[in-house]
Amino acid sequence: xxxxxxxxxxxxxxxxxxxxxxxxxxxxxxxxxxxxxxxxxxxxxxxxxxxxxxxxxxxxxxxxxxxxxxxxxxxxxxxxxxxxxxxxxxxxxxxxxxxxxxxxxxxxxxxxxxxxxxxxxxxxxxxxxxxxxxxxxxxxxxxxxxxxxxxxxxxxxxxxxxxxxxxxxxxxxxxxxxxxxxxxxxxxxxxxxxxxxxxxxxxxxxxxxxxxxxxxxxxxxxxxxxxxxxxxxx
Amino acid sequence: xxxxxxxxxxxxxxxxxxxxxxxxxxxxxxxxxxxxxxxxxxxxxxxxxxxxxxxxxxxxxxxxxxxxxxxxxxxxxxxxxxxxxxxxxxxxxxxxxxxxxxxxxxxxxxxxxxxxxxxxxxxxxxxxxxxxxxxxxxxxxxxxxxxxxxxxxxxxxxxxxxxxxxxxxxxxxxxxxxxxxxxxxxxxxxxxxxxxxxxxxxxxxxxxxxxxx
Numbered sequence: 491x492x493x494x495x496x497x498x499x500x501x502x503x504x505x506x507x508x509x510x511x512x513x514x515x516x517x518x519x520x521x522x523x524x525x526x527x528x529x530x531x532x533x534x535x536x537x538x539x540x541x542x543x544x545x546x547x548x549x550x551x552x553x554x555x556x557x558x559x560x561x562x563x564x565x566x567x568x569x570x571x572x573x574x575x576x577x578x579x580x581x582x583x584x585x586x587x588x589x590x591x592x593x594x595x596x597x598x599x600x601x602x603x604x605x606x607x608x609x610x611x612x613x614x615x616x617x618x619x620x621x622x623x624x625x626x627x628x629x630x631x632x633x634x635x636x637x638x639x640x641x642x643x644x645x646x647x648x649x650x651x652x653x654x655x656x657x658x659x660x661x662x663x664x665x666x667x668x669x670x671x672x673x674x675x676x677x678x679x680x681x682x683x684x685x686x687x688x689x690x691x692x693x694x695x696x697x698x699x700x701x702x703x704x705x706x707x708x709x710x711x712x713x714x715x716x717x718x719x720x721x722x723x724x
Numbered sequence: 725x726x727x728x729x730x731x732x733x734x735x736x737x738x739x740x741x742x743x744x745x746x747x748x749x750x751x752x753x754x755x756x757x758x759x760x761x762x763x764x765x766x767x768x769x770x771x772x773x774x775x776x777x778x779x780x781x782x783x784x785x786x787x788x789x790x791x792x793x794x795x796x797x798x799x800x801x802x803x804x805x806x807x808x809x810x811x812x813x814x815x816x817x818x819x820x821x822x823x824x825x826x827x828x829x830x831x832x833x834x835x836x837x838x839x840x841x842x843x844x845x846x847x848x849x850x851x852x853x854x855x856x857x858x859x860x861x862x863x864x865x866x867x868x869x870x871x872x873x874x875x876x877x878x879x880x881x882x883x884x885x886x887x888x889x890x891x892x893x894x895x896x897x898x899x900x901x902x903x904x905x906x907x908x909x910x911x912x913x914x915x916x917x918x919x920x921x922x923x924x925x926x927x928x929x930x931x932x933x934x935x936x937x
Contacts (some may be wrong), residue, residue, distance in 0.1 A: 674853035678923035679916030685817035
């Protein structure tokens with residue numbers, strides 16, 4: 491079972507003299523004060539930090555693909571950063587085919603009240619492969635699966651990288667890519683035929699529902715029912 | 725004082741013969757009319773709510789619009805005890821086998837109301853890679869309720885239309901009650917060309933009688 495739970499108090503790492511949180515006003519579209527983590531990243535990782543951009547008061551740091559995992563690990567572990575919450579992993583493809591694809595991580599530091607957006611640019615024609623941050627944030631599991639499902643980006647090191655929104659036998663490609671037609675690649679009858687051929691019960695298992703971790707704590711009758719392969723939640 | 729025994733316990737166990745006087749009321753009717761009268765006033769709906777239409781369905785079932793007036797006092801949340809499937813909301817392709825199985829689990833006689841534009845036609849704005857363009861591609865539908873979402877009055881109107889339809893079924897023609905078997909290889913009810921045609925934009929508008937009734 492999980493160890494003790496330590497609540498994270500927002501702003502607990504700040505000085506007592508830090509101003510109280512308030513809605514920012516008159517934020518410029520570009521420029522303004524960058525997140526102090528960006529400067530710390532520059533000092534520590536140097537050439538791996540490609541660009542720092544401040545848009546509407548939010549800091550975006552473009553980093554090197556190979557260093558992305560080390561950077562996120564450092565942001566998570568270092569006591570001066572403490573980015574303990576990964577709020578999103580997604581990707582961007584631009585209509586302009588000269589532009590590279592971007593994979594985006596949204597990181598939030600609750601103790602320091604900071605928000606940081608990390609980006610990795612993947613040039614056209616190269617393999618869409620970035621390191622997984624599942625070993626740092628367990629919550630990255632489904633976020634990375636969704637990004638793989640919609641964009642076809644593989645996350646190296648993810649324990650179970652498969653589709654999450656579309657069914658697992660979906661064969662039409664990656665729906666949020668710009669070259670994907672809005673109605674899909676197949677005819678409607680073929681789409682329906684493939685969808686009806688899917689087994690809707692094959693997707694929920696004891697392992698997927700994470701009951702496996704809590705199995706020993708379950709009541710005896712529930713343990714007996716689950717061990718015989720009975721599916722719950724239907 | 726003490727307890728006195730009830731009269732029926734003291735009476736003999738002999739079957740009682742009731743003398744008819746000839747004044748009792750009686751009617752003659754067709755058997756199927758009588759059966760249909762019972763069926764149409766005791767439909768048990770099974771809500772299959774996937775989107776905002778389900779909110780309007782809840783309003784219909786709640787006290788102000790009171791679906792129970794039409795004999796739908798009991799909502800069946802198991803398909804095996806339901807007569808009427810009300811599909812309220814869009815159905816993505818991932819849900820298509822689920823809806824198909826729920827329909828096949830319902831015993832005859834059974835009916836289906838497609839509530840709202842998404843369930844009826846895909847609603848145009850959901851003409852994309854993920855959404856089934858009308859649930860009649862998957863299961864037969866009796867009544868289509870238009871609207872996005874329909875008001876409770878709209879759903880009640882659709883239900884009353886269905887009640888008329890139930891009342892007009894004939895026992896001599898049980899073809900409506902035959903279970904439709906999908907094509908064993910493709911699992912489709914309709915030919916692929918028909919599905920492609922009615923899934924086109926405005927395909928539903930030109931094929932208003934898609935269920936063949």
